[in-house]
Amino acid sequence: MEFNHDSETLYRACLEDGTDAQIDAFTALWEQLYRIAYGMLHAYPDAQALAADCAQTALIKVHRHLRQCNDPRTFRGWAAQIARRSVLDAVRQRALTHTVRIEEHEALPDAHPAAADSADDDLRAVLLTAISHGPLSDRSRRVVLGRFFDEHSDDVLAQIESRESEQPILPSHIQVTRSKNLSKLRNNPALVAQLRELLEE
């Protein structure tokens, strides 16, 4: 049975415990939440299963917190936000798990020779040395240097990288690349200790 009613009607039907109207309302809401989740996850190899998990989590949260929706006219938007947040939580959890594995396999040497032997105590020089000699690709270096030393936005950096690679690069790609490579740099205890000393000066 189709249930294409507005937010307020949908909301009130969701509240009618024990009725078929409630079943129809939550079924309609499920379709909306699943489409949102799938739209965000479609690129993942297990997109359908992951989208179903996230949408189910969101559906249960909506049911549990129904009365926290302050304005029934915004119910669909409120539920959509819960769905997007469920997806973000799942993606973040998955990324954190994967990051631990990356860090285990790609741990930097205990102390980078260039940073340890450098006679230049200047903060900028230490960072430039670490970036230049660290386990970063050319793009990663450009992305980190471009953000912190040239003050380029991610939109500008995406345009630069798109020209360099002759394929479309999005600002979101730039952000993730930079975040992952900063994580690699952070994995160098000697570098971190040296930076802390310089920051305290």
Next chain:
Amino acid sequence: MDEHSTADQGARRLARLLTTTPDQRACEVCLDALESYVQAQLASTDDRAERASVAEHLDQCVGCAEAYAVLYEAQLNAARLPQPVVPAPDLSFLAQQPGPLTPQQLREQRLAARLRAALDAAIEHTRTALRLSFSQPLLDLLAPAARPGLALRAGQPDDERLFELGLELPAAGIERVLLTAYPARQRAEHCDLRIQLTVAGREWPDLAEIPVTLKLADEQRQAATDPWGEIVFAELPSAALAQMVIEIAAVGDPPAEPG
């Protein structure tokens, strides 16, 4: 003149990012702000100062950065994605029970619960009789369209039946009562009601002579079962079924063998 040049400020910012680790609370704050952050970015709204704290956290936290990328690309591509095939949801949380439950299963479960509640209200046991009082809500629940998969009785629905109700309720010596209503062949807007009884410890031909009383709006009929434990009340006005009361006399021990 500023104490630090722009490049030095960038270096200090980078150094701070590398020497601090965000906590879970910072991630929650960032995730809460991501939607508006992405919307502002896609709208090219120049509010980098307001967005600075989110941007800083995304540099510090790979998990949140990946979540941001998913949201950004989903919003960017929203109009271009193909519509997926949507699977059925699990609505078991509405029934507050474990295990998956599709919408159809939940409907059937609720229908069965409503029917049980209606029957509880309709059935009365006394020392001398079993009484079943019909009502319109009960009749509505018994109508074939209301219970496509209900299994209170064996067998498949017969298109001719108006309703069929099987009661498994050991009481007054009766184990089971099966009521089946059919349209009366000889009279429009009337029906025939067949009542079949199963009695503990008895079988054909010892199921005869059990008194059954049927009360309608303004009439009363009495009859006794045949050796099979069956009785048919013919040509009852269909409109009066909602006020029907059936009384089945309590059954004692089976009759002793002659001789």
